[in-house]
Amino acid sequence: MNSAGFPKRGLALLALLFAALIAAPLLVNDYLLTVLIIILYFAYAGQAWNIMMGFAGQLSLGHAIYVGLGAYTAAALYVHFGIGPWIGLLVAVPVAMACGAIIGFLAFRFGVAGVYFAILTIAFAEFARIGFDHIGYTGGSAGLFLPVAQYAHNDLWNLRGKPIMFYYVMLAFTAAAFVLCRYLLRSRMGYFWQAIREDEEAARALGIDTFRYKMFAVVISAGMTAVAGVFFAFYYNNLFPEQVFHISRSIELILAPIIGGIGTLFGPILGAFVLTGLSEAMTELLHTLGIDVPGAKQVFYGVCLLIVVLALPDGIWPWLARRLRLERS
Amino acid sequence: MTMLLSITAVSKRFRGLVAVDRVSCEVAKGEIFAVIGPNGAGKTTLFNMIAGALQPDEGAISFQGERIDGLRPDEVCRRGIARTFQIVRPFPALTVEDNVMIGALLRTSDAARARESAHDVLRRLDLLDKRQRAAKSLTLPDRKRLEVARALATAPQLLLLDEVMAGLRPTETDRMVAILRELNARGLTILLIEHVMRAVMALADRVLVLHHGAPIALGTPAEVVRQPAVIESYLGAEAV
Numbered sequence: 001m002n003s004a005g006f007p008k009r010g011l012a013l014l015a016l017l018f019a020a021l022i023a024a025p026l027l028v029n030d031y032l033l034t035v036l037i038i039i040l041y042f043a044y045a046g047q048a049w050n051i052m053m054g055f056a057g058q059l060s061l062g063h064a065i066y067v068g069l070g071a072y073t074a075a076a077l078y079v080h081f082g083i084g085p086w087i088g089l090l091v092a093v094p095v096a097m098a099c100g101a102i103i104g105f106l107a108f109r110f111g112v113a114g115v116y117f118a119i120l121t122i123a124f125a126e127f128a129r130i131g132f133d134h135i136g137y138t139g140g141s142a143g144l145f146l147p148v149a150q151y152a153h154n155d156l157w158n159l160r161g162k163p164i165m166f167y168y169v170m171l172a173f174t175a176a177a178f179v180l181c182r183y184l185l186r187s188r189m190g191y192f193w194q195a196i197r198e199d200e201e202a203a204r205a206l207g208i209d210t211f212r213y214k215m216f217a218v219v220i221s222a223g224m225t226a227v228a229g230v231f232f233a234f235y236y237n238n239l240f241p242e243q244v245f246h247i248s249r250s251i252e253l254i255l256a257p258i259i260g261g262i263g264t265l266f267g268p269i270l271g272a273f274v275l276t277g278l279s280e281a282m283t284e285l286l287h288t289l290g291i292d293v294p295g296a297k298q299v300f301y302g303v304c305l306l307i308v309v310l311a312l313p314d315g316i317w318p319w320l321a322r323r324l325r326l327e328r329s
Numbered sequence: 330m331t332m333l334l335s336i337t338a339v340s341k342r343f344r345g346l347v348a349v350d351r352v353s354c355e356v357a358k359g360e361i362f363a364v365i366g367p368n369g370a371g372k373t374t375l376f377n378m379i380a381g382a383l384q385p386d387e388g389a390i391s392f393q394g395e396r397i398d399g400l401r402p403d404e405v406c407r408r409g410i411a412r413t414f415q416i417v418r419p420f421p422a423l424t425v426e427d428n429v430m431i432g433a434l435l436r437t438s439d440a441a442r443a444r445e446s447a448h449d450v451l452r453r454l455d456l457l458d459k460r461q462r463a464a465k466s467l468t469l470p471d472r473k474r475l476e477v478a479r480a481l482a483t484a485p486q487l488l489l490l491d492e493v494m495a496g497l498r499p500t501e502t503d504r505m506v507a508i509l510r511e512l513n514a515r516g517l518t519i520l521l522i523e524h525v526m527r528a529v530m531a532l533a534d535r536v537l538v539l540h541h542g543a544p545i546a547l548g549t550p551a552e553v554v555r556q557p558a559v560i561e562s563y564l565g566a567e568a569v
Contacts, residue, residue: 188438195431198420205380205414207406207435207483 010326017269021171025164033163037235039276040170041228046256046268047177048224053254054263055185056217057197059114062103062121064249065128066096066222070229071239075146076138078158078234085159085234092230093223099124100222104215113200122247129245139239146237159234166235173227174269182265184220193217197263225253259308261315270317278304333358333487333518334379334410339388339398341374341542348374350542351388356487361509361519363529363550366539367563372522373415375539376491379520380412381405392487407435411485413476415492415522421465425456425475428464432482447482454478454508470501474508487518494525506531526564530554538563 021040025033045067052058073095074088103124107117133141154161159169184190192213195203204210233239243249260271282297282304312319320326334356341349349371356362364372377383379390381402390398397405406412411432420428429450433443451457454474459467464475473493480488490509494502506528513519513532523529529536529550536553538546540562546553553559 186440188434188440188443191427191431191434191440191443194423194427195420198422199418201402202414202418202420203431204402205382205406205412206432206479207403208431209401209403 009324013324013326018175025167030163033167035276035280037163037167037170039272040167040174041231041235041272042253042256042276043269043272044170044174044177045225045228045253046260046272047174047181047265048221048228049254050257050262050264050268051181051184051193051224052217052221054257054267055181055190055197056193056214057200058214058217059118060121060218060221060250061118061247061254062123062125062250063221063225063253064245064247065099065121065125066225067229067232067249067253068125068128068132068239068241068244069096069099070226071233071244072132072138072144072229073226074230075144075233075239078146079144080137084157085230086157089227089230093226096226096229097219097223100218101215104218108211108214122250125245125247125250129241132241132245141241143238143240145239146234148237159231166231170231173231177224178265178269180224185265189213189216194263255305257315259305259315261317264315264317264321266321267315267317270320271315274308274316275305331358332356333393334520335389335391336375336379337389337391339375339378339385339390341371341378341383342386347542349378349385349539352537352539352542352544353388354537354544354547356518356520358486358518359513359516360534361513361521361532363533363536364520364522364539365524365526365529365536365563369541370539370563371542372539373491374542376412376489376520376522379405380410380489406483406485409484409486410489411480411483411487412489413473413480413491413493415495417469417472417476419464419467419472419475419479421463423464424460425451425462425464425467425478426460428475429456429478429482432479433484435483447478450478450482453511454481455504469496470498470504473497473505477505477508481512481517485517487520488512490519490521490523492522492524494523494528497525499527502528526554 024036049060049063052060070092073092074085077083077088077091078085103121107120112120132138138144151161154165156165192208195208196210196213200210255275256271257268259274261267279301282300286297308316332355336352336354338351338353339349340351352375364375366372374383378385381400381404385398389396392408392410397408426447429447430443433446437443448457451460454477456471456474456478459471467475477493494505497505502525509519509532533550535548536550537544538553538559545558545562546556554564
């Protein structure tokens with residue numbers, strides 16, 4: 001959970017990882033490339049969620065609402081007005097931030113904390129899921145579809161193109177999120193967040209306006225998550241409220257930082273690699289072994305996660321960092 | 330003497346119970362002021378009202394000539410009153426250094442400068458060697474000093490200490506007394522709630538004795554321990 005101390009070896013490792021990710025599309029096939037896109041997507045979204053939970057200690061179990069709002073806003077602008085995703089981002093992010101501000105204000109002003117706060121976040125995501133089912137403008141329960149065609153070239157401005165383009169876009173987002181989170185964590189705000197996470201009353205006694213800083217955490221996290229939503233819309237080209245806002249989406253999004261290490265910068269990235277890697281490897285393994293039992297993959301996957309959580313309750317990264325002597329114990 | 334803190338006829342009731350009953354006192358700049366009394370005397374309630382954790386039902390609390398009753402704890406701290414908790418509340422997963430740095434960040438937004446001033450405070454509290462340790466790994470005496478260090482890092486005019494000696498061995502108590510004396514000599518005003526009479530006698534310029542929420546004595550330590558009411562209600566006959 002420590003923020004300070006980032007030795008040279010850590011930077012070297014980071015540079016190596018980044019270089020490998022830049023070179024990856026040259027080395028992998030189309031299938032693996034789509035797997036990498038999913039990994040980066042979860043690394044990015046996990047990083048955004050981590051600001052709220054890992055840094056400021058506010059458990060959100062409804063982050064799908066920010067993904068969904070980002071996705072629907074940008075997709076609707078594109079479908080109805082032909083406004084591209086980058087301009088759409090400028091609308092989608094504030095929309096999600098406003099939603100985060102409303103949830104945060106209601107919770108923090110009226111002292112809703114801990115488990116009750118988590119339930120409130122679920123409730124809002126459920127409102128959105130049911131609400132969007134009835135909004136005809138965005139397709140309702142029948143879904144919202146972006147026009148799909150075979151693209152000969154990559155149109156970065158409209159995010160229409162081949163997986164490799166999406167890969168690099170997501171890589172850029174993930175790298176930017178990492179840099180931003182590192183900056184935030186070591187800023188005054190980052191320290192205040194950690195104080196709130198550790199002991200809110202003690203934080204208040206040190207002069208920290210906890211309401212204000214918790215609001216910052218929700219709003220920043222919501223805005224960042226909306227970026228993932230915009231990507232989601234343009235990558236998958238279809239949006240259904242039942243899927244986008246579903247609670248399983250919120251849970252899926254928080255697994256990477258939990259497995260990787262809550263509150264750490266590398267946790268969400270490492271967790272995304274482990275989780276998605278494990279999931280894909282499991283599919284391959286079962287296929288190779290010729291096991292075709294429904295649900296077998298989920299059971300194995302669940303057991304693996306259980307083992308990780310039991311053996312390394314702080315997540316994989318803190319353990320690995322100690323092993324690699326990258327962080328003080 | 331200029332008065333730093335003025336408490337005027339402050340009362341606090343919890344349903345039927347009068348926890349603090351029209352208490353008035355003034356703390357002068359530069360003094361060490363102690364509040365003592367048996368369990369349930371209302372010491373911590375009074376303390377929490379000064380720190381902003383509770384609001385008085387009646388009366389006024391002024392700091393540097395301005396009303397502070399009704400302010401939130403963080404606002405009180407920003408005005409220049411820092412507190413410790415009776416049951417220490419360090420940020421457990423953070424290092425000693427980061428704990429204190431968070432206090433220092435109240436007065437500067439620059440992390441490097443906050444770290445520097447945290448080091449100064451840690452040096453004064455004999456904790457500099459342990460700055461890289463996680464706060465949760467410290468022993469109780471160290472955690473008590475960390476609690477003081479973190480409060481001091483906010484650069485207060487007035488330091489409120491809630492039973493900072495409780496649970497310390499006599500040698501540790503003496504060490505804390507020496508540290509507090511040193512801080513006071515540098516101009517810090519201290520208000521402490523304390524059960525450890527050894528520390529109160531050694532430190533306090535003036536002592537307020539509370540019993541059932543009401544003040545029963547106020548004076549120098551030597552004066553108050555001779556008063557029959559204090560002996561009867563608090564010290565017990567054997568203390569004479």
